[in-house]
Amino acid sequence: MRTRRVGLAFALGLGLAGSLAASLPRATAAADAEPTPLDTTLLRLVERVGPGVVRVEVSGERRLDVGPGSDEEFPELPEFFRLLRRLFENPRKGRDADGDDIESGSGTIIDAEGTVLTHAALVAFHEPRIRIHLPDGRQRDGRVLGRDRELDVAMIAIEARAADRFDPVPFGPSEELTPGRFVAAFGNPFGLGRDSTPSVSLGVVTAIRRIEAHDAVYRRRAIQFDAAVNPGNHGGPIVDRRGRLVGVIAPLVQSPRTNAMIGYAIPAHVIHERLDDLREPSDPASLGVLIRPDAGGPDGVAIERVVPDGPAERAGLIDGDVIVSLGGAPLVSYDELVAVMEKRVAGERVTVVIRRDGATRAVEILLGIRREKR
């Protein structure tokens, strides 16, 4: 098909004439002309998945009230800020002209209506303003439908226009993945696709395992893979060789000094089980306690103050109680408490073990709704 090789070089008029015949063994060149089944598979995969990968740009005020008892103002605000910033650390962020936080990541269209699946950290904003950039250049507003605090994924609805058509990426059997399976990662690393065409990188599944690194804890097993992913890829898909969604890329958790080619993704089949829940908005949960950021210790996390008539007070907790564990997870620091609470939703019942005057006891708390405030 592309036999123009020689013609092209000569057409340059560079006085390079005759350079080619000697350097290209004819037999090899002829055999090289046909694409291998591997090449055909890759090209087909990119054609199929590419149109369904979007750039997600989120701006607004980063949520500052993910703490377990933020119904009232904290005295230690700067510290509080610092912790929260670290919790949602992602290098692909900045500020827009209005001084608002802005973050750019990726997402996957999963149905014909234009529903986008992404990572929850990307939309962790107070009233996020979401702009969806489609690979064909279209830009649409988006709104968060729901978040799954345990899986760390979020669902966004595209505000579609009447003539809009979308190219969804189908879900694949991610439960069948084993190390060595071929995956391609899509998204917008370093915000490169300014024209919104996603980047693609190729690799294999390197492990399926539970991950605990830095602030990211996936209690369920995640997919570890070696296709290149970088800041801005998070929220985007990894797909199998047939172009089916098998995972949602998580923010990087590796040390910045390593170049480990280690990416993590949340398995698609686990997300698929919860799609209906994800479409429903869920309220962030409140425990109704105020806690100092340095309150943690080997014995637990001490409560500074119980909010009057809040969930904790209704369950009988008082100022000075020490939270030993929540929902079975032992807690030794404020950070851990924040992380655990972030995965809970209002209306849930959790068992909290507390220590008071040297004695421990378990109480059940009905989590309240956390007021989102400026």
Add this chain to the structure above:
Amino acid sequence: MQPTYNPRVSASGRLPLSAVRSAVVVALVGAFLGVAAGSLAADGDRAREIARAVERRQQALIARLEASVVTIAVRRDDVLPDGVLPRQRDERPGPVLGSGSGVIISERGHILTNEHVVADAKTVLIGLADGRSLEARVLGRDRTGDLAVAKLPEDVYAAVALGDSDALRVGERVLAMGDPFGLSRDNTPAASIGIVSGLHRYQGGSRIYGDAIQVDAALNPGNSGGPLFNMRGELIGINGRISIRGGERVNVGVGFAVSINQIKLVLDEMTRGRDVRHAFLGVRFRLENTDSEGGVIIEEVLPATSAARAGLRAGDRVLEFEGRMIRNPTRFQNYISVLPAGRKIGLVIKRGEELIAKELVLGPRPEPR
């Protein structure tokens, strides 16, 4: 600052080359078997056969191209701007301070490399894969486009064929060759294989990669100036830049090559011993269009530029460049930024409801500093 030379890497000397090669082959065959095993589960022999064919083709390709890939040593050192792959620093005693890679593109010994590899050097030391070390004269440079041509002494050399980078597709496999970390002591290059991750990437800076090929093949310091090939062994780009994270200039799977079709625009001039100036249109436009009409809207026309002389005005919407629809502002940037000065271009603009065709000759881009 130059990156420090990693003694553990350098200690492995000659070994990494073959190690890198087998790693590449094993990784790809592994990936491929994944492909084949699923779709051809009923026919394991057929799967193995295909995998072997892929592997053999890769081996043959690398073996065939090796003689055309060179190392380039330079006797001076300077500070490089962010994002550009630095020349690998060599801490061995002696006059050689930096090194990179290059590729022979004519039987007479013309070598294509990055401008940032040769910098201001008049001559560079070329290491051929057959073990010879020869001095080459630097003929011409394209500083903005980060390209340079050097010439070996008259002889007959193994040259590569130039491909057509416009025919590239995202997902296509590509082969990068060169001398990462200056590891090669016998001048034989290392190879890495990946895919085209993206096309038409614009990466600005003092050197502009205006219409770059993005790849996930491993590129590291020392790969600068080395060739990017398609799987037919045609030269489709010159590797020269990587995205970095955390300050370390090492591979993160996001590398950039100057496309061969961009190089073709300036190759003749560099080969004739002239330095290339890039074109400058002289308009400012928004990088994002908020409406769906397409094209780019000019926000400002800079005085005494080609755009001003051609009568372009703020508010004009540029719809076409050389008969090609401008799909988005980045594409327009791709088109303009790679052109050499003196080029005549045709634009179609929309002013109010009127469509106007303009022909203009582009002046030179103001040189930084």
